[in-house]
Structure formats: structure tokens, C-alpha cells
Amino acid sequence: MTPLRAVSGRVPSMQTESSPQDQPLASPAGTGAPHVVVVEGLSKYFGDRLAINDISFAIRPGECVGFLGPNGAGKSTAIHILLGLVRRSSGTIRLLGAEVPKHHQEVKAKIGVVPQIDSLDPDLSVEENLLTYAGYFNIPRRQARHKADELLAFFALENRRQEIITHLSGGQRRRLLLARALINEPQLLILDEPTVGLDPQSRHLMWERLDILRQQGTTMLLTSHYMEEVARLSNRVLILDRGEIVAQGDPEELITEMVGTEVFEVEGTDAELDRLAAEFSQCDATLERASGKLYIYTQEDCTRLVHLLGEQRTWLRRPSNLEDLFIHLTGRSLRES
Amino acid sequence: MKTLAFTKIWVRNARVWHSHILATLIGNLGQPFLFLIAMGYGLGRDVGPINGLSYLQFIAPGLVASSVMYAAAFETTFGSYTRLAMQKSYEAILMTPLTVTDLVLGEVAWGASKGLISALIMVAALPLFGVWPSWWALGLLPLLLVAGIFFAALGLIMTALAGNYEFFNYFISLVLTPLFLFSGIFFPLDTLAPPARFLFSLLPLSPVVDLARMLTYGRFEGPLFLKIVIPVMVTLATVWLARLLLQRRLIQ
Numbered sequence: 001m002t003p004l005r006a007v008s009g010r011v012p013s014m015q016t017e018s019s020p021q022d023q024p025l026a027s028p029a030g031t032g033a034p035h036v037v038v039v040e041g042l043s044k045y046f047g048d049r050l051a052i053n054d055i056s057f058a059i060r061p062g063e064c065v066g067f068l069g070p071n072g073a074g075k076s077t078a079i080h081i082l083l084g085l086v087r088r089s090s091g092t093i094r095l096l097g098a099e100v101p102k103h104h105q106e107v108k109a110k111i112g113v114v115p116q117i118d119s120l121d122p123d124l125s126v127e128e129n130l131l132t133y134a135g136y137f138n139i140p141r142r143q144a145r146h147k148a149d150e151l152l153a154f155f156a157l158e159n160r161r162q163e164i165i166t167h168l169s170g171g172q173r174r175r176l177l178l179a180r181a182l183i184n185e186p187q188l189l190i191l192d193e194p195t196v197g198l199d200p201q202s203r204h205l206m207w208e209r210l211d212i213l214r215q216q217g218t219t220m221l222l223t224s225h226y227m228e229e230v231a232r233l234s235n236r237v238l239i240l241d242r243g244e245i246v247a248q249g250d251p252e253e254l255i256t257e258m259v260g261t262e263v264f265e266v267e268g269t270d271a272e273l274d275r276l277a278a279e280f281s282q283c284d285a286t287l288e289r290a291s292g293k294l295y296i297y298t299q300e301d302c303t304r305l306v307h308l309l310g311e312q313r314t315w316l317r318r319p320s321n322l323e324d325l326f327i328h329l330t331g332r333s334l335r336e337s
Numbered sequence: 338m339k340t341l342a343f344t345k346i347w348v349r350n351a352r353v354w355h356s357h358i359l360a361t362l363i364g365n366l367g368q369p370f371l372f373l374i375a376m377g378y379g380l381g382r383d384v385g386p387i388n389g390l391s392y393l394q395f396i397a398p399g400l401v402a403s404s405v406m407y408a409a410a411f412e413t414t415f416g417s418y419t420r421l422a423m424q425k426s427y428e429a430i431l432m433t434p435l436t437v438t439d440l441v442l443g444e445v446a447w448g449a450s451k452g453l454i455s456a457l458i459m460v461a462a463l464p465l466f467g468v469w470p471s472w473w474a475l476g477l478l479p480l481l482l483v484a485g486i487f488f489a490a491l492g493l494i495m496t497a498l499a500g501n502y503e504f505f506n507y508f509i510s511l512v513l514t515p516l517f518l519f520s521g522i523f524f525p526l527d528t529l530a531p532p533a534r535f536l537f538s539l540l541p542l543s544p545v546v547d548l549a550r551m552l553t554y555g556r557f558e559g560p561l562f563l564k565i566v567i568p569v570m571v572t573l574a575t576v577w578l579a580r581l582l583l584q585r586r587l588i589q
């Protein structure tokens with residue numbers, strides 16, 4: 001594996017690149033390094049529709065923040081506002097120490113983006129896609145070739161170099177999109193559903209690569225509907241629902257705090273489930289009934305009650321996870337109708 | 338350096354074009370050449386000379402100008418709309434340090450270049466039809482470049498307003514085709530009744546056709562100054578409007 005050396009260890013340099021009057025807000029109390037992203041009171045209306053409702057969050061250097069939310073929650077909109085592709089209605093944004101949209105041009109030179117919708121140039125080859133994109137960043141030709149070689153190796157696309165994009169599989173296209181996002185050695189990587197539609201093999205390959213980048217200190221904002229992916233990669237999550245942030249923090253802590261430590265999923269008749277629900281109130285647990293199932297989220301060890309489940313046809317005991325938190329916060333019903 | 342950022346977009350489009358160069362050239366050049374043959378050669382034998390030019394000689398410079406119009410406008414409608422709506426290329430570009438202004442300048446420069454390429458091939462082929470341009474024809478280069486910029490920007494305005502490809506049918510039927518027919522390519526405007534003459538001379542292709550004919554044969558007449566200054570100003574205004582509308586379309 002070729003390590004992306006240049007990507008690592010670049011984060012501290014941004015202090016020198018911001019102008020003097022930009023300094024105060026950029027450095028949060030208690031940490032030496034400035035925040036990579038600081039969003040305060042951000043809102044966005046599309047006509048009358050409030051897509052983002054007064055959100056605030058910050059991302060520290062080297063963090064990987066999982067950005068979660070049901071379809072239509074406003075994740076892509078928020079990302080587009082960060083990039084200046086959508087205008088904010090109100091709020092302030094600082095990226096890499098500089099106020100945007102005022103300093104977007106300088107800031108975008110240091111950001112890499114994997115968009116939700118594939119935007120590769122279908123008529124160009126794999127290599128031409130990378131070199132063309134490098135051109136947009138004004139990267140000198142030789143350096144761009146060198147970087148493209150490195151990225152093609154890193155993403156196992158070397159033998160597809162001359163292939164036209166329309167001949168690539170979905171997984172190869174997604175990998176190339178990530179490679180393209182890294183062509184400018186970004187300090188901040190924004191990933192909008194980077195593994196959507198990928199098979200388990202391709203997804204694992206993407207995770208491995210993202211993990212290497214993370215270890216090298218690249219700051220990431222990761223949107224995904226795969227909870228496993230977010231749990232693996234992020235140190236912190238931000239959960240958005242209907243344009244509002246409903247929770248943010250360390251995923252493990254949030255899960256324990258808001259959901260519980262373990263989950264029992266039990267199937268049965270209404271009468272059986274009613275009886276079980278009554279019994280489980282002896283234990284510190286939260287109960288939920290949904291479509292013929294009883295969900296028991298335990299806040300303490302309820303092993304002593306497990307024998308009650310013996311006679312049920314189907315039941316399952318498992319540790320609580322991010323998906324439980326997600327459902328807890330955003331509900332079970334479909335958001336887009 | 339920053340002011341030349343738009344050339345990156347030009348380069349991107351040129352790279353793509355490189356892979357289907359033949360199809361676009363035939364598409365752009367087919368119509369004007371067919372008209373040159375059908376009207377100039379076919380019909381022209383029964384039409385007397387106009388202002389001392391054979392009918393084929395009379396229409397050839399205008400057809401060159403029309404090839405610029407078609408090539409530039411088609412590039413920034415069908416081509417640009419594909420990049421905007423289908424391929425999301427504009428979104429990809431705007432995630433980099435390039436701005437909407439760079440994007441518009443790049444697209445317009447590219448559309449104008451395609452117009453110019455079509456025109457140059459046509460001019461080079463004119464001797465095959467017995468039309469020998471004068472040295473003044475070198476002046477076609479700046480003239481057709483400005484025309485290319487104008488029609489590319491006009492096409493881009495249509496793209497900024499388009500909801501789908503069908504929209505361009507209106508543009509072709511209601512704008513390009515009337516311009517092709519009534520800008521003095523096929524008949525001299527100065528012998529028309531004054532109202533028609535005035536109306537047709539306002540069409541943006543009219544001064545281009547007129548100047549192209551003068552430059553091709555090196556025979557100048559009438560007030561040139563306004564014929565040059567007004568189209569240049571209109572062209573600048575059109576580019577400005579294209580930027581404004583595309584900005585609105587792209588950054589919501």
C-alpha cells in the first residue's frame with residue numbers, strides 16, 4: 001500500500017494560512033489547534049421550505065464526524081452550503097480558519113469532496129478524469145501525474161487507467177470519485193454517501209482506505225445511511241432530523257445514554273407481548289412495540305429475566321448499536337412520502 | 338493566473354471533444370455546406386448576380402457566419418445542458434476553487450472556439466466552390482470570434498433557463514432558424530421595404546453577415562463603426578447576462 005504521505009501531517013499548517021483577524025474564533029478554548037469547521041446558527045429556506053433549521057456544530061482537526069439523518073433531513077444541503085453550492089439563509093461558517101462564503105476560493109483549494117451523485121466525466125478515461133480535476137486546482141502537470149499514479153495504486157485502479165468511465169463498474173466509479181477528491185491533498189474531506197450502492201467487498205475496501213486516511217490525520221465529514229460504516233469510521237456523530245440537530249457526541253456514549261446497553265427483540269402474539277412487557281418493567285428498560293414486535297432496550301443488566309423469553313417462538317438478544325440510536329431519535333416511520 | 342482559470346474548463350471540453358471529433362464536425366458543417374450546394378449551385382444558376390457577386394458568392398460568407406452561430410449555440414445548449422443536468426460536471430467544477438464566472442467564460446470560450454473551427458473549415462473549402470477570398474478575409478477571424486462568443490453566451494442563457502432538452506426546440510425554431518433565414522444571408526436587406534429592412538437589420542446575425550461579406554471580398558461600404566461597436570457591446574452584455582442567470586440556476 002502506498003501511504004499518502006503528503007496528506008498526513010498537513011493539518012497544523014492552516015494556522016499560518018489564515019489572516020490575523022481570522023484567528024480568535026478559530027481557536028476553541030482548551031485545544032491548541034483551530035477548528036476545521038465551525039458552523040453557527042445556520043439556516044436554509046428553499047422558498048417556504050425550511051431545509052436547515054438553526055444548526056451549529058464544529059469539527060476539530062483529525063476528527064471523523066459521522067453526519068446522519070433520514071432521507072431529506074438536510075445533510076446534502078448542509079454540505080452544499082459549506083461548499084458554496086447553495087446559499088445560506090442565515091448563520092456563519094468558518095472553514096479551515098477562514099470565513100466563508102467570503103474566502104471560498106482559497107478554502108476550496110484545501111477541501112476534497114465525494115458528492116452523493118456521481119459527477120465523473122463519462123467520456124474521459126480514468127486517468128484523464130484525475131488530471132482534468134487536478135487542472136481545476138491548478139496543480140502543475142508533473143505533480144498531478146505523480147499524484148494520480150499514487151491514487152490509482154492506492155484505490156486498485158491502476159489497470160483501468162485508460163478505461164473510459166462508462167466502462168467502469170459502480171464500485172470502481174465510487175473509488176475513482178474518492179481518488180479524485182484526494183487529488184489536491186485536502187485537509188478536509190467531505191464524503192456524501194461514499195459507499196452507496198456498493199457490494200460488501202467494495203465497501204470494505206473503501207473503509208480500509210478511509211481508515212488509512214483517518215490515521216494519517218485527514219479531517220472528515222462522513223454522511224452515510226450505513227450505520228456500521230459510521231460506527232467504524234467516526235469518532236463523533238451528528239444526527240440531523242428535519243433540518244435540526246437532534247443529537248451530537250461520541251456514538252458509544254450517546255447509545256448508552258439514550259438507548260441502553262442491550263436490546264431484546266421479541267416476536268409474539270399481542271397477549272404474549274403484553275405479558276412480557278409487564279414482566280420486564282421489573283428491570284430498568286425502555287419498551288417499544290412496533291409491527292408485531294416488542295423491543296426492550298435495557299439500561300441495566302436484565303439477565304435475570306431472560307428465562308421469561310424461553311417460551312417465545314423468536315427472540316434475539318444483542319448489544320445496542322447506532323441504528324437503535326438513529327431509530328430512537330428519528331422514529332420508525334418513513335420520512336419521505 | 339486566476340484570470341486564466343477559465344482555460345481549465347476549455348481544456349476539459351477539448352479533451353472530451355477529442356474523442357468524438359468527427360461526429361461534431363459533420364453535425365456542425367453539414368447544414369451550411371448543403372445549403373451552399375443547394376442554393377448557391379442549384380438555385381444560383383437561375384438567379385442573377387447581386388451587387389456584382391454571383392449568387393453562390395453572395396451567400397457563401399453568410400453561410401460561414403451561420404455555421405459559427407449553429408456550432409457555438411448548439412455547444413452551449415445541448416452540450417452545456419448535458420454537463421449541467423446529466424453529468425453534474427458543473428457541480429464537480431464548483432467544488433474546486435473555480436467560480437461560476439470561470440465556468441461561464443470557459444463554456445463561452447469553448448462554444449466560440451467550436452464556432453470558429455467550423456467557420457475556418459468552411460472558409461478553407463470555399464475555393465472548391467470557386468469562391469476566392471481576399472486578404473481581407475483574415476479579418477473574419479476577430480469578427481467570427483465575437484459572433485461565436487455572442488451565440489455561445491446566448492445558448493448558455495437558454496441552458497440556464499432550460500428544464501429539459503425539449504426547451505431548446507423553441508430556441509431553434511423561434512430564434513436560430515429565423516436568424517438563419519432573415520439576416521441577409523440569402524437576399525440583400527437593403528432592397529427590402531424600409532420597415533422590413535429596419536427590422537431585419539436589428540437581428541444579431543445581420544451585421545455579422547454583412548461584415549463577413551465585406552471582408553471576404555474586400556469591398557467595404559456604409560457606416561462601419563456602429564456595425565462593429567454595437568455587436569461588441571451586445572456581446573459583452575450577453576455574456577454578463579449568461580453569468581447572472583447561470584449563477585442563479587447553479588447556486589440556489
Ligand SMILES: Nc1ncnc2c1ncn2[C@@H]1O[C@H](COP(=O)(O)OP(=O)(O)OP(=O)(O)O)[C@@H](O)[C@H]1O
Pocket residue numbers: 046049051069070071072073074075076077078116589
Ligand atoms: N434545490 C432545492 N430546491 C428545493 N428544495 C430542495 C432543494 N435541495 C434540497 N431540497 C429539499 O431540502 C430537503 C433536504 O434535502 P437534502 O438533499 O439535503 O437531504 P439529505 O439529508 O441529503 O437526504 P438523502 O439522505 O436522501 O440524501 C429536502 O426536503 C429536499 O426536498
Ligand SMILES: [Mg+2]
Pocket residue numbers: 075076077116192
Ligand atoms: Mg443527501
